[in-house]
Amino acid sequence: MERVNAMILSRTGSDVTMIPEVANHLISSGGKRLRPMLTLAMADLCGYQGEGQVKLAASVEFMHTATLLHDDVVDESDMRRGKLAARMLWGNEASVLVGDFLLGQAFKMMVEVGSLRALDILSTAAAVIAEGEVLQLSVAKNTETTEDEYLSVIRGKTAELFAAACEVGPVIAGSSKANEAACRSYGLNLGIAFQLIDDALDYGGVAAKLGKNTGDDFREGKITLPVVLSFRRGSSEERAFWKRTLQDGAIEDGDLEQAQTLMRKHKALEDTIERARHYAKMAKDALGLFPASPMKQALNDAVDFCIARAH
Amino acid sequence: MERVNAMILSRTGSDVTMIPEVANHLISSGGKRLRPMLTLAMADLCGYQGEGQVKLAASVEFMHTATLLHDDVVDESDMRRGKLAARMLWGNEASVLVGDFLLGQAFKMMVEVGSLRALDILSTAAAVIAEGEVLQLSVAKNTETTEDEYLSVIRGKTAELFAAACEVGPVIAGSSKANEAACRSYGLNLGIAFQLIDDALDYGGVAAKLGKNTGDDFREGKITLPVVLSFRRGSSEERAFWKRTLQDGAIEDGDLEQAQTLMRKHKALEDTIERARHYAKMAKDALGLFPASPMKQALNDAVDFCIARAH
Numbered sequence: 308m309e310r311v312n313a314m315i316l317s318r319t320g321s322d323v324t325m326i327p328e329v330a331n332h333l334i335s336s337g338g339k340r341l342r343p344m345l346t347l348a349m350a351d352l353c354g355y356q357g358e359g360q361v362k363l364a365a366s367v368e369f370m371h372t373a374t375l376l377h378d379d380v381v382d383e384s385d386m387r388r389g390k391l392a393a394r395m396l397w398g399n400e401a402s403v404l405v406g407d408f409l410l411g412q413a414f415k416m417m418v419e420v421g422s423l424r425a426l427d428i429l430s431t432a433a434a435v436i437a438e439g440e441v442l443q444l445s446v447a448k449n450t451e452t453t454e455d456e457y458l459s460v461i462r463g464k465t466a467e468l469f470a471a472a473c474e475v476g477p478v479i480a481g482s483s484k485a486n487e488a489a490c491r492s493y494g495l496n497l498g499i500a501f502q503l504i505d506d507a508l509d510y511g512g513v514a515a516k517l518g519k520n521t522g523d524d525f526r527e528g529k530i531t532l533p534v535v536l537s538f539r540r541g542s543s544e545e546r547a548f549w550k551r552t553l554q555d556g557a558i559e560d561g562d563l564e565q566a567q568t569l570m571r572k573h574k575a576l577e578d579t580i581e582r583a584r585h586y587a588k589m590a591k592d593a594l595g596l597f598p599a600s601p602m603k604q605a606l607n608d609a610v611d612f613c614i615a616r617a618h
Numbered sequence: 619m620e621r622v623n624a625m626i627l628s629r630t631g632s633d634v635t636m637i638p639e640v641a642n643h644l645i646s647s648g649g650k651r652l653r654p655m656l657t658l659a660m661a662d663l664c665g666y667q668g669e670g671q672v673k674l675a676a677s678v679e680f681m682h683t684a685t686l687l688h689d690d691v692v693d694e695s696d697m698r699r700g701k702l703a704a705r706m707l708w709g710n711e712a713s714v715l716v717g718d719f720l721l722g723q724a725f726k727m728m729v730e731v732g733s734l735r736a737l738d739i740l741s742t743a744a745a746v747i748a749e750g751e752v753l754q755l756s757v758a759k760n761t762e763t764t765e766d767e768y769l770s771v772i773r774g775k776t777a778e779l780f781a782a783a784c785e786v787g788p789v790i791a792g793s794s795k796a797n798e799a800a801c802r803s804y805g806l807n808l809g810i811a812f813q814l815i816d817d818a819l820d821y822g823g824v825a826a827k828l829g830k831n832t833g834d835d836f837r838e839g840k841i842t843l844p845v846v847l848s849f850r851r852g853s854s855e856e857r858a859f860w861k862r863t864l865q866d867g868a869i870e871d872g873d874l875e876q877a878q879t880l881m882r883k884h885k886a887l888e889d890t891i892e893r894a895r896h897y898a899k900m901a902k903d904a905l906g907l908f909p910a911s912p913m914k915q916a917l918n919d920a921v922d923f924c925i926a927r928a929h
Contacts, residue, residue: 451796451907453803454900485762492764539906578899585896588889589765595850596762 311343314365318412329393329405333372336388341501342472343368349476349490352602359420359479366429367472369413374436374468376406381440382527425475432471439463448556450538450549452530461502462495469498485596492593496586497610503583504617506531507576510567512617522563528553532582533575537566540573580617587614622654625676629723640704640716644683647699652812653783654679660787660801663913670731670790677740678783680724685747685779687717692751693838700831736786743782750774759867761849761860763841772813773806780809796907803904807897808921814894815928817842818887821878823928833874839864843893844886848877851884891928898925 319330343364350360378384379392380399386392394402410433417426443460446452473494477486507513509524510533524531530553538549548565552558570576587610597603630641654675661671689695690703691710697703705713721744728737754771757763784805788797818824820835821844835842841864849860859876862868881887898921908914 455803
C-alpha cells in the first residue's frame with residue numbers, strides 16, 4: 308500500500324497547481340483505501356509476481372476519488388469525510404474537471420500496465436458506475452423505490468467498482484476463469500454488504516445513536532434501504548412523514564430523531580444489516596475455491612469487519 | 619382458477635389431434651398452477667374489475683408449459699411430474715413443436731386482452747427465459763459456477779416468469795407505477811426463493827431423505843446452489859467427486875447418498891434454504907405498500923408456504 312500511496316501522490320502532480328490541491332484535499336482526507344487494497348490482495352491471492360498491481364490499485368482509487376468529486380457536485384454536498392467538500396473551496400467546475408483529470412490519469416496508468424483485459428474490466432466499470440449514478444438520479448427522492456431498484460443502484464454506484472477492483476487481480480496474474488469469477492463475486496457481494504452497512508450507519512447503526520456523521524443521507528433526501536423498509540412497513544401517517552422529509556425536503560427540527568424512532572419501530576436498521584449479512588455470506592463462499600492462506604483469511608476477516616462496523 | 623382451467627383446455631384444442639394430446643398430457647399432470655394464480659391474485663389485489671386476467675393467467679401457464687416441453691428435450695429427461703415425459707411418448711419433434719404452438723396460443727390470448735403493456739411484459743419475459751436457458755447451457759456441468767452466475771440463471775429461467783405473471787396484474791388494473799414495481803418485485807423474489815427451495819428439495823431438503831423425486835438434478839448433472847456451496851466448501855477430494863459425477867457424468871451406485879452426506883457436512887441444504895429466506899423476506903417487504911386485505915395475506919402466506927416446503 309505504501310507504493311500505491313506514492314503512486315497516487317506522484318500521479319496527481321500537474322503544472323496546473325489547482326489539480327494537486329483539489330485532488331490531495333480529498334485523497335489525503337483519510338479514506339480507507341479499501342478498493343486499492345482489494346486489488347493488491349487479489350493479485351497476491353492469485354500468486355501474481357509482477358508490478359502491475361500497484362498501478363491498477365492506484366487507478367481504482369483514482370476512479371473512486373473522481374466519483375466522490377462528481378457526487379458532491381451532483382448532491383450539492385457541503386461536507387465530505389468531516390471536511391469541507393472540494394467544491395466548497397474550489398467550486399463545482401474545479402471538482403468536475405479534476406474528477407475528469409483523475410479518470411484520465413487512471414486510464415493512463417491502466418494502459419501502462421498493458422493488460423487489455425484489465426482495461427476492459429475497469430473501463431466497463433467506469434461506464435456502469437456512471438449508469439448507476441444516473442439511475443440514482445431517476446429514483447432520487449422517490450420513497451416508493453423498491454428494494455430491487457435500490458439494489459440495482461448500489462450494484463452500479465458501489466459494488467461494481469469493488470467487483471472490478473477484485474477481478475483485475477486474477478486477470479493480471481493469468482489465473483483461471485473460475486478464479487476471476489470468484490474474485491469478482493467476492494468484490495460484488497462485499498460491495499453490496501459494505502453499502503448496506505453504510506446506509507444503516509448513516510442512521511446510527513443498530514444503536515440508532517446520533518453521531519457526528521449520522522443523518523447525512525436523511526438531510527440529502529437519499530432513499531436507502533432503511534428508508535425503503537420503514538416506508539413499506541409504515542402506516543399512511545408514517546409514509547406522509549417520509550414523503551414530506553425526503554421527497555419534498557421539508558425537514559424540521561426533531562425529524563431525524565423521528566426517522567430513527569420509525570426505523571427502530573420497524574426493525575429497519577436490524578433488517579438492513581441482516582440483508583447485508585446475506586451478501587457477506589455470498590462473498591465468503593465465493594472465495595471457497597482458494598486454498599487456505601493468510602491472505603484468504605484476511606479477505607474473509609475484511610467481510611466480517613464490514614458487518615461488524617454496524618455494531 | 620376454474621375459468622383459467624377452462625380457458626387452458628379450450629385453447630389447447632386443434633384439428634391436429636396430437637396437439638391436445640401432447641399438451642394435455644403435461645397440463646393435466648398435476649402442476650401447481652402457481653404462476654397463473656399469481657396473475658389472478660395481483661389483479662385482484664390491485665382492484666381489477668375486468669375479465670382480462672383470465673386470459674393473461676392462461677397465457678402465463680402456457681408459457682410455463684412450453685418451457686417444460688422444451689426443457690425436457692434439451693435435458694433429455696425421461697420423466698416429468700412422476701409421469702413419462704411427453705418426448706418419450708410422442709418424440710422430441712412433437713415436444714418442441716407443441717411447445718411452440720402453446721407459445722403462439724399464449725400470444726394470441728394476450729393480444730385478445732388488448733393491453734400492449736401486458737404484451738410487452740410477457741413477450742420480454744419470453745425472451746429473457748430463453749436467454750436464461752441458453753445461459754444455463756453455457757454453465758451446465760461446470761462445477762466452478764459461482765453463486766452469482768447461478769442466480770443469473772434462475773432469475774432468467776424461473777424468476778422472470780413469476781415477475782411477469784405478477785406485473786401484468788397491476789398493469790391491466792391501471793394501477794400506479796409503484797404498485798407495478800411492487801408486484802414485479804414480489805414475483806421476482808418469490809421466484810428465486812421458490813427455485814432455491816426446489817433445488818434443496820431435489821436433494822431431500824433439510825432432512826436430506828431420499829424420496830421418489832430426489833436426485834433428478836444430480837442424475838442430470840445440474841449445477842444448483844447446494845452443489846455450488848458444497849463444491850466451494852469442500853476439500854480437493856470432494857471437488858474431484860463433484861467433477862466426476864456432475865461434470866463427467868460418471869455416476870456410480872451410492873453417489874447420490876455420498877452427495878447428500880457432503881451436503882450435510884457443509885450445511886449446503888440449510889444454507890440454500892437460508893439464502894431462499896432472504897429473497898422471501900424481500901418478496902414480503904415488496905408488498906408492504908398495499909393495505910391489509912385477505913388477498914395480501916394469502917400472498918404473504920404463499921411466501922411462507924414456499925419456504926416451509928423444505929421442512
